Amino acid sequence: MRMWAGSRAVRSSLLMLLLTAANVGAPPPALSEDDLGGSGRGGRHKRRAFPGPHFHPTSPTNVTAQMSAHAYLPCRIKNLGNKSVSWIRNRDSHILTVDRYTFISDERFAAWHQAATQTWTLQIKFVQERDAGSYECQVSTEPKMSHFVQLDVITPQVTIAGEADIYVNSGSTVTIKCVITQALEEPNYIFWYHDDRRVVSAGSGRVLTVDRHPPDTSVGSLTIPSPSLSDSGNYTCAPASLSQASVMLHVLSGEHPAAMQRGTTSTTDTSGGPELRLHQSVLMAALISLLLCVCSPSFT
Numbered sequence: 001m002r003m004w005a006g007s008r009a010v011r012s013s014l015l016m017l018l019l020t021a022a023n024v025g026a027p028p029p030a031l032s033e034d035d036l037g038g039s040g041r042g043g044r045h046k047r048r049a050f051p052g053p054h055f056h057p058t059s060p061t062n063v064t065a066q067m068s069a070h071a072y073l074p075c076r077i078k079n080l081g082n083k084s085v086s087w088i089r090n091r092d093s094h095i096l097t098v099d100r101y102t103f104i105s106d107e108r109f110a111a112w113h114q115a116a117t118q119t120w121t122l123q124i125k126f127v128q129e130r131d132a133g134s135y136e137c138q139v140s141t142e143p144k145m146s147h148f149v150q151l152d153v154i155t156p157q158v159t160i161a162g163e164a165d166i167y168v169n170s171g172s173t174v175t176i177k178c179v180i181t182q183a184l185e186e187p188n189y190i191f192w193y194h195d196d197r198r199v200v201s202a203g204s205g206r207v208l209t210v211d212r213h214p215p216d217t218s219v220g221s222l223t224i225p226s227p228s229l230s231d232s233g234n235y236t237c238a239p240a241s242l243s244q245a246s247v248m249l250h251v252l253s254g255e256h257p258a259a260m261q262r263g264t265t266s267t268t269d270t271s272g273g274p275e276l277r278l279h280q281s282v283l284m285a286a287l288i289s290l291l292l293c294v295c296s297p298s299f300t
């Protein structure tokens, strides 16, 4: 009799296995129902054959966001079924979101579900330094499952290369470089100001460029090809949504300061030495060609 009972037990577990195997193609909702109970007799077998929700091993644990930009903390979950996904801020255990609903009055927080990648992403808009820290992606299984993501917030540094004062002789090309480090993204724009006026390149002969030096540096350059005394002053570099940096430009009147000062101010103010010389030579050339035309009848 004992033997018989034993083989019956074996048969029933074989049957269970067969049933389990036959259920492999079952739709996800049925799976979650099984997982929800978990304590039933067949629960063990079924949990093994159909793993319940679990975090994708490639779901990132460290995220770096740039100050004032938007931060995205992904949480990849397989076989979520109809379980809920919550995002919790570790610092104060504040529940930020549950599924698509936001549970914090701070409107910068939102959760997005991308079905294709089975990802629940916590979005933090206009991220601040105080947002840095650990965030928990929690799935409403019993017991609860947690995946932690560490958010680092980096603040780009804006400086002007070199000293706080730049000295240059009038007429000698000067380039002011604005260096932005620890910047994950290139700023959308860099404005330059000379005292309170915005510096534009169009028509002014000034050259404004931005160069990216991966991974995290951008350099904005302002070139004044032939500075005159009136170009002296405070130059401020103002990259989009970042801090500013300033430098004082002192344009010296060259090797003959005394002579320059005696000269008419209008001349020194409106154009530098080389530019003036250029104008003169152009005028001279025009005069010569005019004379040539007048003097040689073959041209008429």
Ligand SMILES: *[C@@H]1O[C@H](CO)[C@@H](O)[C@H](O)[C@H]1NC(C)=O
Pocket: 029, 030, 032, 033, 082, 083
């Ligand atoms: C999950 O779905 C099952 C049916 O598929 C339902 O019985 C159960 O209550 C659901 N659980 C939750 C938390 O909605």
Ligand SMILES: *[C@@H]1O[C@H](CO)[C@@H](O)[C@H](O)[C@H]1NC(C)=O
Pocket: 061, 062, 150
């Ligand atoms: C995440 O950052 C911590 C320090 O904040 C570091 O120790 C860890 O190695 C990083 N992990 C990955 C996967 O980069």
Ligand SMILES: *[C@@H]1O[C@H](CO)[C@@H](O)[C@H](O)[C@H]1NC(C)=O
Pocket: 234, 235, 236, 246, 247, 248
């Ligand atoms: C230059 O201008 C900026 C912006 O207006 C200001 O913050 C800075 O103090 C000025 N620097 C000097 C030396 O005047």
